[in-house]
Amino acid sequence: MPTTWLGEGRFGTGMLQLWQDADPGQDPVDLVPAGEIPPGHHHVLDGYDADDVAVSVIHEDSPALRRMAVFDVLVNNADRKGAHILPMADGHRYGVDHGVTFHTEPRLRTVLWGWIGQPLTGEELTGITAVREGLEADLGEALAEHLSPAELLALRRRCDDLSETCVFPGPAGDMPAVPWPVF
Ligand SMILES: Nc1ncnc2c1ncn2[C@@H]1O[C@H](COP(=O)(O)OP(=O)(O)O)[C@@H](O)[C@H]1O
Numbered sequence: 797m798p799t800t801w802l803g804e805g806r807f808g809t810g811m812l813q814l815w816q817d818a819d820p821g822q823d824p825v826d827l828v829p830a831g832e833i834p835p836g837h838h839h840v841l842d843g844y845d846a847d848d849v850a851v852s853v854i855h856e857d858s859p860a861l862r863r864m865a866v867f868d869v870l871v872n873n874a875d876r877k878g879a880h881i882l883p884m885a886d887g888h889r890y891g892v893d894h895g896v897t898f899h900t901e902p903r904l905r906t907v908l909w910g911w912i913g914q915p916l917t918g919e920e921l922t923g924i925t926a927v928r929e930g931l932e933a934d935l936g937e938a939l940a941e942h943l944s945p946a947e948l949l950a951l952r953r954r955c956d957d958l959s960e961t962c963v964f965p966g967p968a969g970d971m972p973a974v975p976w977p978v979f
């Protein structure tokens with residue numbers, strides 16, 4: 797996520813975020829002719845474009861995007877669409893628009909479903925453990941100013957669930973699993 801902070805403006809307190817010049821030549825999430833999944837990509841779903849042509853939604857298989865997908869599971873992100881991933885020229889991927897997160901019920905709504913059932917890496921598990929430990933310390937204190945006790949408890953549970961299963965989860969709950977529009 798780009799550096800983000802609280803600021804005061806004409807209309808009161810609000811969020812400020814550093815603008816990132818994304819690389820227009822990279823598409824971490826993309827549309828391809830149906831079933832033609834290029835190497836290094838994962839298939840998400842099939843559909844029809846505005847001209848009724850059969851297409852597949854795909855996303856890249858990169859460690860940067862995987863990190864974002866793990867983050868989304870932890871924060872229970874209900875709005876990870878294509879436009880909320882900024883591809884930087886050096887390969888970094890910034891996530892933006894985290895306005896619908898931390899619900900107590902399963903609400904993960906994302907295009908990043910390419911790793912369902914795959915084992916988490918040691919680095920990913922270490923990151924989850926760091927978040928979980930932080931919740932008992934400074935991170936928990938900081939978040940308590942903004943989240944309810946129930947939301948904090950649900951976050952702890954999502955950390956514990958991931959640490960226990962050690963795999964990318966699939967869709968859960970009654971909400972649609974993919975945001976609309978997808979991009
Ligand atoms: N920090 C940023 N740097 C560059 N582009 C951004 C940044 N934040 C948002 N954007 C672009 O602006 C679009 C709209 O911002 P977003 O936060 O999604 O607003 P909204 O909540 O109104 O949907 C994003 O989809 C993204 O393409």
Ligand SMILES: [Mg+2]
Binds near residue numbers: 880893
């Ligand atoms: Mg948005």
